[in-house]
Amino acid sequence: MTPLCKNVFIGIGALLVTGLVVGSVTWAILASRTPTIEAPEIIPLDWWQHAVIYQIYPRSFQDSDGDGIGDLKGITNRMEHFVETGIDAIWMSPIFESPMIDFGYDISNFYEIHHEYGTMEDFEELVAKAHELGIKVLLDYVPNHASTESLYFQRSEAREPGYEDFFVWADPRPDPQNSSNRLVPSNWVKDLYIPTVL
Numbered sequence: 001m002t003p004l005c006k007n008v009f010i011g012i013g014a015l016l017v018t019g020l021v022v023g024s025v026t027w028a029i030l031a032s033r034t035p036t037i038e039a040p041e042i043i044p045l046d047w048w049q050h051a052v053i054y055q056i057y058p059r060s061f062q063d064s065d066g067d068g069i070g071d072l073k074g075i076t077n078r079m080e081h082f083v084e085t086g087i088d089a090i091w092m093s094p095i096f097e098s099p100m101i102d103f104g105y106d107i108s109n110f111y112e113i114h115h116e117y118g119t120m121e122d123f124e125e126l127v128a129k130a131h132e133l134g135i136k137v138l139l140d141y142v143p144n145h146a147s148t149e150s151l152y153f154q155r156s157e158a159r160e161p162g163y164e165d166f167f168v169w170a171d172p173r174p175d176p177q178n179s180s181n182r183l184v185p186s187n188w189v190k191d192l193y194i195p196t197v198l
């Protein structure tokens with residue numbers, strides 16, 4: 001071996017040893033440090049926090065008896081459709097009895113199914129089929145107001161004992177133009193497409 005070759009080998013050997021020492025020291029320093037990024041905490045989620053929910057407007061979804069108005073049987077008949085599309089839950093706009101001045105949001109009886117949509121049996125069948133197929137059912141319940149045809153409203157308006165404070169009541173204002181007339185008690189303006197209900 002020529003002296004040049006020998007020097008090159010010694011040089012390479014020295015580099016390798018240096019590399020090993022530097023590498024080991026670096027590893028030792030890094031390994032002794034606590035990681036600055038914490039592992040993400042796994043938070044268990046409730047079903048509704050990750051479910052895909054399909055909103056149904058019952059009146060226009062599916063008519064099962066040919067009267068031109070969607071109904072609960074129509075929804076039940078289409079339940080497989082939700083499974084195929086990967087839906088976890090259906091949410092129906094109000095299906096309770098209503099004079100339909102506000103298309104179901106004016107509930108007159110919170111205990112009955114609106115007659116054009118079907119019966120309580122139809123509703124029970126809908127829920128049973130949904131659950132059978134693993135679909136949850138959400139109802140659009142409207143507790144903050146009611147139809148003027150609701151017994152709650154009528155009894156409260158008549159101040160029947162026990163119902164007086166079911167609604168917020170305020171006396172009307174005198175009409176400065178006409179002493180026998182009364183005006184609405186607030187300056188709240190209505191912003192709805194429907195005619196004044198009261």
Ligand SMILES: *[C@@H]1O[C@H](CO)[C@@H](O)[C@H](O)[C@H]1NC(C)=O
Pocket residue numbers: 178179180181182
């Ligand atoms: C005054 O108000 C009463 C009660 O609303 C109504 O019957 C009557 O026609 C009104 N009179 C006039 C002049 O507008």
Ligand SMILES: [Ca+2]
Pocket residue numbers: 063064065066067068069070071116
């Ligand atoms: Ca129908």
